[in-house]
Amino acid sequence: MALCRGGGTSCFLLLLLCLIPALAQNLGRPEDDPRGIKYGSDNRWRNVLQLNSPRMRNRYNHPTHMILAPRTLRPGAVYRCVVSILYLDHPVDVRASLQKDGVEIASAKQDIIKGYPETLLLQVPRTSVDGHYRLRVEGNIPGTIGGTIFFNDTRLHFSTRFLTILVQTNRPVYTGDQVVRFRIILLNTELKPYDDPVDVYILDPDNYVMRRWPSRPTNVGVVSMEFTLPFLPKVGYWGIKVLVNGQEEIKRIKVEKWYTPRFEVKIFMPKYFLDTDEAIEGVLGGEFGNDKGAYGNATLKLFVKNKINPNWTYVTEQIFEPFEGEMDFSFPMEDLSKRISNLDGSEIRLEAEIQETFMMLNETGFSMAKIINSSVNCRFLGSPPYVFKPGMPFEATVAVSYHDLEPLGEEKLHGSKLVVKAEAVLESGSRQVVYDIEIPQVNSEDEEREFLDQSWKYNRKAQDYQAEGYKLDDYDYNFNFDYETGSRYLTENELVQKKMEMFVRNQKFQKYREKGVYHFVVDVPEKTAALSLTASYQDDTGSIAAANAKAIAYYSPRKLYIGVETSSREASVGEFVVFHVRSNFNMESFHYLIMAKEMILYAAKEVLERTSRASVKTVSVPVSSEMAPAFKIVVYTTTPNHDIISDSLTMPVDGISRHKVKLVINQDKDHSKRTVELGTYSTAGAFYGISGVREFTYAMRGGNELSHASVLNSLHAFANNTR
Template structure:
């Protein structure tokens, strides 16, 4: 009687290892024909076999009946005060296993360990609690498998290195302003959230450093209130000018926030200019305005001088060239028209794209005998449009499966188009494929019409049986489908590639009502599979929300019954499960609950074993809406103080919530400094926890 037991180990780090053939390491343990295991064992590393002939290797693999039996998934990143998960999927018709995972530091110091019995056709998570006191060092993950009938007999032993990262918190510092002067109070908050978006409650240490790096103030062991620490620092009368640093230390994680300190004394009057930050090189003129702030006890009068300078973007300030100088009538608030044709003539350039125009205003007061100057710069950008496909120049598609992507349009310097310009724009995508016989086949066009035009109007003329309600519903569906492109200039396309396709070519054309027309092209090649078997993962959830489910669609070109998936976010395995279907199917749908650990985005990797024993996988990335989930009511009570020197704010929200109020002058809001609490800063802090590093997987195999 011939017995042959095959064990396959795949350890995937950063999720992408399962998608790359070179990252798959298959460990196969075989037995002799008489059923005895050789003393030394035979371990076959599939990627390392000499590829004498690809077909011979495939025949040899099928002859040996090398089928994967379980898949282990873990992360290559270890963080303090987190739960490290090792997901193990035992495929059906596989023997039970006793799994043991350990994290070792240095020469044998064990940090955490977990043991579990893995049954056939199930998914298990080995949970390893990482202490908060770990430090930087050489960490390794050991994964061992034992026979349940013979616990002393090790079936495999794998080991891989882990990368230590001290960041385990999302830290954001909010200050009352970006630029301070001498004698001011620097009021700031430190907002700390954990990986699961819960507030951090352990003590932290905060420092205030001057530009030379000297510690000016230290707040040790500050306990956050609902994850927030509020502090105040008074600047000296003669502070060093430059960038001051607010440093936050939580365990080994260090976060720094910069503020600017200047020596400033309140003058009798000020000059405040304003102008657009960008203008197109096709514009003839633009408006630069000036407003002055005078002491209310004096009547201001004087004269004004306006100078226009220009220089290339990459040059220094000394390269400014004088374009014009005028003396318009003085007014406390006036506007000035800058002629770009005059700038072209003065600098001797046919195009101003890539130039900076500075408007300097000098106001002289007769009463004080003082002159105040202020300037503002405007960058000239190219009016040329950039129309491209997102992603790699050469994409990969799976024959017979849906193919989707994004195409976007913007100005040449990555500035977004206005919604008014996009409303009159249209896009036409023309996909074509080349099949295995070399024949060219054109697929149906994808048309994005301009606002007010509908693709369904043409179908309604052909279909005489359609009623007005159906026609109205089609128009509403088109407005919802093309609404994203008309707001942002990004369009998400999707179509199905024929089964016999070998190469794919997509040409896209953009044109709008202003006469601009650009085109783009993308090419794609077919995904390689030894047995022409593919799986495809898609989602109908555009944005996941906490407490809700994300709907996942799994498609294949063969009948499948058992599938497994792993969810990863911020470089750590969050969740893994195994599902089954009563009968073989090529399309199934399942849902995944969205938790706070998946913010700001998570990746789901689905794995299926084909009938030929080939491990197939595909992934999808879904963003998560993780903040602005609760409503806060703010009411201003102005009748409490009749002197109008104070304003009372009343907030209403859920019990136990921390409410912080920060007031900002409207003139400072236009600068969009990084001191305010904005959604982009929150997302940026969360995305810093994503370890966008190279893949690392278990590359050593020992008995």
């Protein structure tokens, strides 16, 4: 009551504002208006439409513009924003700006006309730090004040990662008073050296800074340093921290404390054994620091444990009398089966004790391994659910490996048979086999090769027989068939055709017989609702595996599809990748983007010829180092019904194997062999980094050395939004 008495006028005005929209006319907007405003809910929109008819014509009946921009920005990078004007006949003055905490840090401006998308380039400052970043894009009518056609404001994600930082150490494990030698390699997004100074820190297991090098200069993007551990270090994982303009990278190293023995006991054996192996085999060795072998007596004990029996259980032992520096050992797998029924997942431990006869020294050592089952796993690669587009090719890959994803050996693959089938479920409910292939065993083709060789010999003899003046019909009657199989020998033309077919088939199956991976393409019928994929594997050792997968049709209300595929098997920097864009409708043009490391690199438009209006268009894209290790092409087009149809494809790029490197070891220069000369050959001006370690240390694979896989993992760290 007090509110009504004190604010009667306010109540009347409020009631009047509620009544006026109810009397307004219907502006003809659909019920799903993007602004969420119902009919007549705001009378001011009518005046805006009347006063700005050139700008607001059909504004809410269909989209007027499209903005494509990455959500991630990095310091020092060029931020690209692609703007397209869809249905406005006059030019639009588009301005894009980047803002950090409300302050503009970069901007770009350009006039854009309908049908020709433009890329706005915004240079992100190199000194940018973390904060709240936003992208603001607005389109205005040229030559007017306040004639805003569209306005977009989007929040962006700032990533401090703008470099690939690789840290290499000379050892996987260190002890007190040892020198830690390490090398830091810094590459930008274009895989070029980063030449600015970096900050390096040494952290103990509690992350306390033990030493630091501020503003350390680089040499062609490489920093080589070393430091000495204390005699009694804190045991644990120490860290080498690299800090560059806000980006931080920490490499952990294992630090222990041990005292060097008079001689070492070494056990060399595989880290994994199959439960079908006949024995646990390896090599037991003893060696002094001067590489002299240890001679005497040795005892080797075998222990085993699993999840059911978590404690080490003694199995058996072997005694070597005498022990001569290095000897082979073998423990039958049956001895383990007597202790543990199920060996899958079990761990074994070998403990050795060597008594050196000359100095009467005893030293011990151990090694551990894991036993895995030998079952074969067959699976379709990719992330389900699998999606296909009716009427367009569908690509799939099937892989065969052990159950822990370890690859099968070539010998096992050569003796295997793989059958792959694809069945389409049509919209009518009927089924149709659209793909069926069998990869036979390699030895099954021996009879076919022998028959082709016999046919070749027959043709040679027939030519010699005909050259002597005899009739070929008499020769054919007696010798033109194989007595064992009863098959007629092939003529020369048939023989050439058969050998070509056999060569193409072997090339098609080569990757499977080497790596256990088979890639195939299915031609999907137009009216397909679902796709069923099956694969079955069996080999001559009795291993059997199978895989099933379901693919669903891509949803499109009007059954319009666009797809992109490639005919290039490999992509290397400096070469071209060929893409094929196809559609099931007549499109005048399409646009495509090239993206890598979550950034847009290139945007273009392709117009199809009016005379042909072919359903397939070929596009060639040059590959740059900025696209490594993989890039994505996004293809999209706009239909007359204002629908945007798109497709994308990811292409891996080999960006780290461009230069050939040659290493030559010259042992003839110093005849005392106290020094070794190394000769390196490659591109002029290149930096060579050499790391020399003992063979058994390198065999540990402790992660301290650079490898092809470690470099690729660092490069792929730029993309953190993978499916």
